[in-house]
Amino acid sequence: MMWIRRSNQRGYFDHGWLRSRHTFSFGQYYDPQFMGFESLCVINEDFVSPNHGFGEHAHQDMEIITWVLEGRLSHEDSLGNRDSIIPLQAQIMSAGTGIRHSEFNASTEDHVHLLQIWITPSHQGLPPRYDQVQLSRIQVTNRWAVLASCNLLKGGLKIFQDAHISIARLDLDLNLEVSIEPNRAAWIQVARGEIQIGEERLFAGDGIAVEQACVLNLHSHTNGSEVLWFDLAKTLQPITH
DSSP, X not given: OXXXXXXXXXXXXXXXXXXXXXXXXXXXXOOTTOSOBTTEEEEEEEEEOTTEEEEEEEEOSOEEEEEEEESOEEXXXXXXXXXXXXXXXXXXXXXXXXXXXXEEEOOSSOOEEEEXXXXXXXXXXXXXXXXXXXXXXXXXXXXXXXXXXXXGGGOSEEOSSSEEEEEEEEOTTOEEEEEEOTTEEEEEEEEESEEEETTEEEETTOEEEXXXXXXXXXXXXXXXXXXXXXXXXXXXXXXXX
16 A cells, blocks of 8 residues: 655744644644654644754654754754755654754854654653764765664664664666565655656655555656655554644
8 A cells, every 4th residue: 555645734833933744743733644654743844044043942752853954953962963964864863751952043044954853752752862974975876875773783773672764865767676565665755856756756755655565666866856764663543643
């Protein structure tokens, strides 16, 4: 079974300094048909205006991954981390027993375009932690590079859930496969560009859920199509938040 979540179907909020689209229910946006997919419960696409950001706030028992598409995002947290994230870097916070953090776009001219991803951890009450990973253009060009995984042998950031998140940037007319094993599910999110899977064309902001074992062929219709692949263990009950 496959189903598509189109970009224009997502929740949308314009706060002036922040424009945000929500693939799944989040905050003030609630859609009972889109409460998450397996352990994946948030994909927010955010545009942060210059000299603005998210003030200090708290999270608990969530794996929070940030992937910056454009700009530079500054980060501070209650663990003492002070860092910044730019394209080809990914950040993770395991909120665990509790963490406070803030993010800010310190540029006076450029906006920040990012994806924030939340994964439900396999266990609650874990120690909070923070980490980053740096990828290269070679790693992500026309091949899958691991952003986060429960398997350290796969590389990327450690995540406390049976999940693997990969990223690829495809040149025009390039093909790439997604192999979905039995008892696994996949969510494929188009961050930039345009791809085709079978008869379906997917554009920036579109996502597709795949719930059966199969091999999919992704074909890029633009140069630099950027795609995230979430390889997720199937759960017995739907995720709701």
